Amino acid sequence: MSTVTVFGLCAAAVASLGLYGLITDPRPLRKIIAFNLLGSGVFLLFGVVGRRGAAAGIGNDPVPQALVITGIVVAFSATALAIALLLRLFQTTAFLEPSIRAAPGDDPDRAAS
Amino acid sequence: MSLARDMMTVAAVSAGAFFFLAGTVGLLRFPDTLTRLHALTKADNLGLGLVVLGLLPQAAGLRDGLKLVGIWLLGLLAGATVSQLIARAARHGQLNR
Amino acid sequence: MSIATVFEIVLAAVVLGLGVWTIVVPETFSATVGFVAYGLLVALVWVRLDAVDVALTEAAIGGGLGGVLLLGAAARLRDADLMAEKTPGTLRASAAALSVLMAAALAGAVLVLPDPAPTLAPAAVAKAGATSLSNPVTNVLMAFRAMDTMLEKIVLLLAVVGVWSLASDFAWGGRPGPRHEADPRGVLVFLARLLPPIGIVVGIHVLWAGADQPGGAFQGGAILASMWLLAIMTGLADTPSVSLRWIRLILVAGPGLFLVVGLVGLLFDDAFLSYPPALAKPLILGIEVTMTLTIAATLGLLLAGAPERSAQP
Secondary structure (H helix, E strand, C coil), X not given: CCHXXXXXXXXXXXXXXXXXXXXXXXXXXXXXXXXXXXXXXXXXXXXXXXXXXXXXXXXXCHHHHHHHHHHHHHHHHHHXXXXXXXXXXXXXXXXXXXXXCCCCCCCHHHHHC | CHHHHHHHHHHHHHXXXXXXXXXXXXXXXXXXXXXXXXXXXXXXXXXXXXHHXXXXXXXXXXXHHHHHHHHHHHHHHHHHHHHHHHHHHHHCCCCCC | CCHHHHHHHHHHHHHHHHHHHHHHCCCHHHHHHHHHHHHHHHHHHHHHCCCHXXXXXXXXXXXXXXXXXXXXXXXXXXXXXXXXXXXXXXXXXXXXXXXXXXXXXXXXXXXXXXXXXXXXXXXXXXXXXXXXXXCHHHHHHHHHCHHHXXXXXXXXXXXXXXXXXXXXXXXXXXXXXXXXXXXXXCHHHHHHHHHHHHHHHHHHHHHHHCCCCCCCHHHHHHHHHHHHHHHHHCCCCCCCCCCCHHHHHHHHHHHHHHHHHXXXXXXXXXXXXXXXXXXXXXXXXXXXXXXHHHHHHHHHHHHHCCEEECCCC
């Protein structure tokens, strides 16, 4: 099995896992994570196709690489917007705890542990 | 000369991989947070250090070698900080597993 | 089977396993942790695919900043898990069937890809002399397909505008997120004082190296943003009020300069975003430096979220 086959099959599986989670999980944050997984699988497919286009001393076709870099950044900004919407939604429906404030003497990370 | 360098690389990287393996087994098998942290630091500090040491003879020049050492030092710094934070959280009883 | 192939199969299996864990684990917080680990391992897959530029972006933005974003949201939405209703079994079954179908279709597509594969790599290498940069990915991002990169900057800007517009009335134009405080003698504050000088140098180095080696504005900007966030998370710095003029100027500087250079190209050369060959490298460098600043500010503000505190104390 070549690199392309191994990671190509892995990418196909990851993308469909993301699709499954996106449809079945009712919790919005899990839907966002699943959507990111789906996107990541699609990016990997781009990478696999680009790897096959290795030529002229470059190991991976630079055009899909550039598209994926752009895609990762756009996916991040879409996720940030989705999470901001989600937090606001829960704020208005009063399911959100008040802003987590770390008291002096605490580490802010503890609020997340 | 090149053979000696390769042998040093193989020896040090294998030792590093062993510490990563031991650290991972410890992380999975130890009973509580503090002992798991103890296992983790073995992988992070010693394992990564040995891998970096093993890669040094293969570095193309002084600059690449310094970058490798820099990566190890940053890894040490991050590992030490995170261990502190987790240990503190554990002491305050926030982690129950 | 060579050692490299065995390694790749193991890596793919672990990536897939983490993906499954992310979807099936009951607690959202664990799923988030799984997703961060997944992101970092996917960066390794990108290295194996010989796409180091993408690996850096994935590790910095996909795994790192994305992980911070999701972890923060998971911590604040902890109670929200309780109110979710069960998904009916028929929906689960049909979703599973659909997913298996899609996986089979994609896998089939991977296995029957055309041979020889179509590629633009020789074209990108042949034209590299026009910009005097030798990293082909930077060439594609900044010159050959600069339009995509410019539009993507505008998408980022729109995302920030979208996040800001979610502020409630009393916090309109105020400071994003809660005010963080940490023990001034604690280890995290120590890290936040020690790391940023190193991180800023590394960020600039990654930007500078991007001309000829893997790296560039996105990766460098992400590193700068994370240093800023570290200072915010420990309370050493506060998030700026979003109505400040300088912050808005930084946010539009990147796409603005891109547009100006593009229009000048239209006026004095033959097409939108065409660089005169003699000036190509300084122009690209100027855009990249400005873009790095803009990207760092944008990523940091996207992570900080919607304004939650009024600008006046």
